Every structure is written in C-alpha cells, then in structure tokens.
Amino acid sequence: MASSEPRNWTPTTSLVGLMRKYSRILPLVGQWSSFSKSTRKSTVSDPTMRSAEIARNIQRGEVDESDIHDLIQGVVSRDGGRWPDEEVVMVLQSIFEHGLESENTGRLTLGMMQSGEILTWPEEWKHLVVDKHSTGGVGDKVSIPLAPALAACGLKVPMISGRGLGHTGGTLDKLESIPGFNVQLHTQSIQDQVAEIGFAMVGQTEDLVPADRRMYALRDVTGTVASLPLITSSIVSKKAAESLSALVLDVKHGRAAFMTEREDAMRLAEAMVSAATHCGIHTRAILTTMDLPLGSAIGNSIEIVESIETLRGNGPSDLEELVCAQGGALLEMVGVAEDFESGSIAILDSLHDGSALERFIEMAVAQGVDPSVFETEHMLIRSLGLLDPELNDTELKCDSEGYVLHIDALALALVALDLGAGRKKVTDTIDHAVGILVEVDIGESMTKGQTWVTIHHRDNLSDDLISRIQNALTIGDKKDPESRIDTWIG
Template identity: 55%
Template sequence: MKDHGVDATSQTANIRPADMITIPDLIRKKRDGGQLSDDEIKAFIQAVKEKTIQDSQTGAMLMAIWLNGMVSAEIKALTREMMSSGEVMEWPDEWKNFMVDKHSTGGVGDKVSLVLAPALAACGCKVPMFSGRGLAHTGGTLDKLESIPGFKVEQSREQILKILDSVGCCIVGQTETLVPADRVLYALRDITSTVDSLPLVTGSIISKKGAESLSALVLDVKFGRAAICKDFESATELAQMLVEAGNGLGIRTAAVLSGMNSTIGRCVGNSVEVIESLETLKGNGPDDLMELVTTQGDDVAQQLSSVRV
C-alpha cells in the first residue's frame, strides 16, 4: 500500500527554536568556559527566583562558575539581576544622602558591624544593614544578635522604617521580598563548597546592598588563614570586583583590606562578641577592633562627602 501520510516520527518531533534558552544549555556553556550573556544570566536568576530550576541544576551552575569564574560584564549582570529579583527599598527624600552601610567578607571574631552601625547612626547617618548568617567557619552577625534573648532579626519593611527613624540603624535579616534569588543561592553555596567563588561573593553582597538603595558603602575584605581569601592578591581581586559592582549600581563604594590571621578582639563566640561590642561602644574595646571601626567609619565619611559634592 502506498503511504501518502507524513512519517510518524516527523509528526511528533519537537523542534526547539534556535533562540530558546534552556538551563542545561546554560550550565554546559559555563562548564565549558563560555561567557554568559545578559539575557542568559537573567534567565538563570529568573528560574532560581520562580523555582523552575532544580537544586541540582543550580548547584551545577554554581560549581561551573566556581571552576571558570566570570568576567566583569557577567558579574555586573549577575549582581543587577539578583538585586532586581525582589523589592528595592525606598526611603524618605530627606534621608537620600545619608543612607550608608558596611560589609565584611567574614572572619573569626569579626564584630565590627555591631559597633560601627550604631556609631554611624550617632553621627547622623541612616544604616539599613541587611546582614547574613555564618558561612563555612565564619560567624554571622545575625547569629550573634540572636544570642540576645528576645532579639528579632526578622522585621517588616514598615518596622525597618520605624527603627531607622527612631534610632538611625538596624541590623536585620533579608525580608521575604528582598533579593529572593540570593536567599536560594546563599544556602546552596554553603552545601556545594562554592562559598569562596569571588563572582558569587560579589553578586551576593552587592545585590543586597543595591536593594538597600544606599548612598555610600564601605567593604572590609579580609585575607589570611581564617578568611575566604587566603592571600593579599586574591583579596585585592575581590575588593576590585566589589567596588566595581557597587559603583555600577550607583553606590559610592570603597574597600578596606585587613588581615585575618588572628581573631579580631579578645572574644570569639556569639554572646561574648556582643558583650565585647558593647564595651567597645563605651570606649573600652581592644585596639585592633577600635582601629577597624574608626578606619571604616572614616571611609564612610569620605564616600558621603563625594555623594554631596
């Protein structure tokens, strides 16, 4: 019998448009050392945000980035898309040139935020510090604060505004709507051994700071045995990435490089670090901690001066 029909295989074939972006394609491209376009990075972050990607796929992409790194254009796109994955904070007009923050890449006994945030507030700044928990061996600021009985690190946007208006600073966790893509990536980096990827560190830090709608930002980039960056050269590379990404979002950004071969201050541990921070605010802190606070506070002032010019 003569067959006048169409082959069944061609009837059921699913031809994919050439421009369709798939997650396996993106993973393969980055795995093989390719450079992801802005649209490809946007597609990846959108999938993370909307949970249309498996954790195993996200982990594979994180490892591909860890292995092959990212060029400046990729880092900027990653940071921008992570920031845009959720709400971007808005502040009263009169606060516009006074919104500041600092961030440390983490270290043993690093309690600078607990001292510097209220010190900056006392100088008239507004400090909306969205902080994180510990990654790898470094303690997290939120973990330290939660050692205070009854302290709540989760606050609504409305409550954050009230706190800033009242005391000038707050140290809180990310809200549900602030950089939701980072919440997913942050957790998976810890369990996939990709915490020390410099592009991922940059995207995580600067996307949150961008969502804070800051005027100025100072970064404390650690190097040494107990830091993510083990040597001065890698710390310098990370500092340059962070400053470039921050400035790219319109934030006046500076970085300080400090050693992390010994603990900061005398105390290590959540509750005792809080106690030491309170003593430092009274002027009784150890010299190394006091120096870090005053150095970074001075850098904030310099960045604000540039904002107001």
C-alpha cells in the same frame, strides 16, 4: 548629644578589668560564662534547552545580558518558567568552572538584587544611607559599635547581617545573646526604624534577594560555593537591595580569614567593588589582616560586652581603629565629613561622648530588649548569661618569660567552636555564654605564671583543648603591635 550612660554604670578601663571585677562575686551569684522585580517578560520558553545554552555560553565566554536575565527568571519564576534544581546547578557549575567577566558579574549581581523587594528611602535623606560588610573573622564585632556610631553622626544604616558558620562568628548570633533581641523584622519595620532611630540590625527577610537564597542553597550542596563571581554576586546583591548610597567592604586575609592569601582577598575586594559600582553604589574596600583575634573576646556574649565597652570609649585599640576607619570613610563618601580624618574623628567622638551608646540602646529596645538590661554593668552581665552558676571559668598561665609575639586566632576560634560558641553545621544550637577572653596584647611583657587567657565553658576542659589553647600563644623577643589595616581599594 548627651550621654545616656546610667549613673550606676561606673567606667572601667578594659573588658578584662570589667570581667575581673565581676569575678569577685562569682561565689555568691554564679560563675562567668556568652534582590524592583523585572518588568521585562522572560524569554525562557524551554528551561532545559535555555539553561544548557547559557552554560555553553559561559564556557565559551559569550554571555550577554539576556543570558543573565533568563538565568534569574529561571531561578525565581513562580510560573512554568521556573527551572528545576538540576538546570540551575548546570549553570552554577559552568560559572564555577569557567568564571564570568567583570561586566557580567555586575549584571548577575544587579539581576539578583532585582529578584525581590528593594528597600526604599525618602528623597531628602536617601543619600545618607550606608552600610558595611565584612568577610568575617575571629572576634570580628566591628558592626556592633560601628552602626550606632554612624547613626549618631547622622547617617542611616539598614544593616542586614548574617549568622556564623564554622570558626567565624555572626553578628546576628552575637546580638541574640541579649535576651529579647529580635533580628527578624519585616521590610516596612526596617524602613520605619531606620527613619526613626537611624539604623537597624537585622537578618535577611524572605522578600529580599530570593534569587540568592535559592542559588546559595544549591551551591552549598553541589560544591560550587568557592567561586569568585558567585561569592561576589551573593554578597553585593544583598547590600544593593538596601538601596545604599555608600558601602565599605572589609575584606580580611590571613590564617583565620575566609581568604587566607592576600592575593585572593585583593581579587575578591576588586570584584565586589566593581559589582557594587555596577549597581550604582559608591564603594570602597579595606583589606585587613586576620591572623590575630580582633579585640580580646571570642564568643557571643563576651563580644557584646566588649562591644558595649567600645561604645563607652573603653574598647581595644585594634577594634576601635577599624570602627573609626570604616566609619570615617563612609562619612567622607557621602559628604558629611570633609575628609577621612575628620570623619574618623567624628566616629571616635561618638564612642567617647556616649552618643553612639545611646543609639545602640535605643535600637536594642526598639527590637525587643527590656531597657533594664542596660541599667547597670551587673544587669548586662547577668542578662547575657555570664553569671550562670553552671558556667565555669578557667584561667591558663604563661609557661615562660618574654614578649607576646603571636596569638593564633584560628586555633582559639576552633576551640571556641568546640566549646559550643559556633556552629559546625547550620542546624547546631549556639551556647551564647561560652567563649575565650584573651588578656594580653601583642608586644606585652610576660612573666612565667601570668594569666594570659580565660576560658568560659560548661564541661571540663580536656587536656587536648588546654594544649591547643596554650599552643596558640607564642612568646619571644619584643615585637610592637601592627595596624590591622593593609590597604584601601576604590
């Protein structure tokens, strides 16, 4: 497939190079900124008694299929069988305190998936429908180049993503940096777009997995979020509602990950693979490290720029590695590629020949973006708000000589959060243009006074913020970069 890259969009060697190119015109135009519904009649008669019975069964390890069925009915029923919040919470707390066996976690996941609409696909290509999920990290923008690359390789990707909260960013927030981008499509629109273009990147609809929506809201206010079976069923039920043939789960561990300890990440990965398999999805999990930022950009608009650069074959090596690994695995899992290696090469080729970029632009336009946004580099940068005259950019210098040993992803992410790039609470508004651009790599030789990071911000940077940023860089003896991939499961 021929590249649709505009004539006036000249190649650049890196995101840093692109940002530096446009920094020259700042004095003129401004400064840089970025669950089929169950047909079985519910056995719920007295909600209070049944919920207490289920909670006791969980505590005793005596849960059966009818317990899971009645729990889901109690959560989503719209008639007299609907449980009040305190009854649902009673069961959630019992799961939180005593856990669930793997088989019952799978049953819970399947029941949640079946609580609402389920996406449907034509018989002729339903075996090509795939997706991925990441537990989140700093600078994690893998989904944005991966989905169009998969579509360019012939797969179908109904990617339903989420928003960011805390120090990890959300795919939807990044996409909404692009003016006009509509992430709220109805179920039929998602199905139509996947059929026509090959993929869609959207938020969860009201009709998909309503059981999870209510259960998560109650978990959030009752301190029962950090439960392995509840986390597993919440994540996998939403993916199962997409009617996938194959799924890759990117489970991160490290200082800046949701699961800081490798052992916890491994348990989560194994639980999700088991639950997804129970739902009939061919699933593999990849454990990846999250101590360093992924790529160079931390922040919404600048992560879109870095994603576009990756779609043009100019992406950072660690980001490209994960895109190709996850894409290659999915191509192999559905039989489009003979093996993992050839699948990874096909994904890489789509990034370098322009076909993945063409699909991304087609998808963005279909979801409301003016095509002129992608005509030139300048149009893209301006549209993303990175030339806003009220946006400041501050370069920080290395204060010693040596080699880059470590860049603290969590420290930088918390600074970006303070700048406005993320949400500390759900009701917060995001400033898409602010963020942090890391301009050095692990193992790179540094001289004193060399710029290592650029901050895009609104207000003046406090001494405390500057100190926190500078302390995120560790200089010492030479260290070679390491792969972000730890191991595969499934």
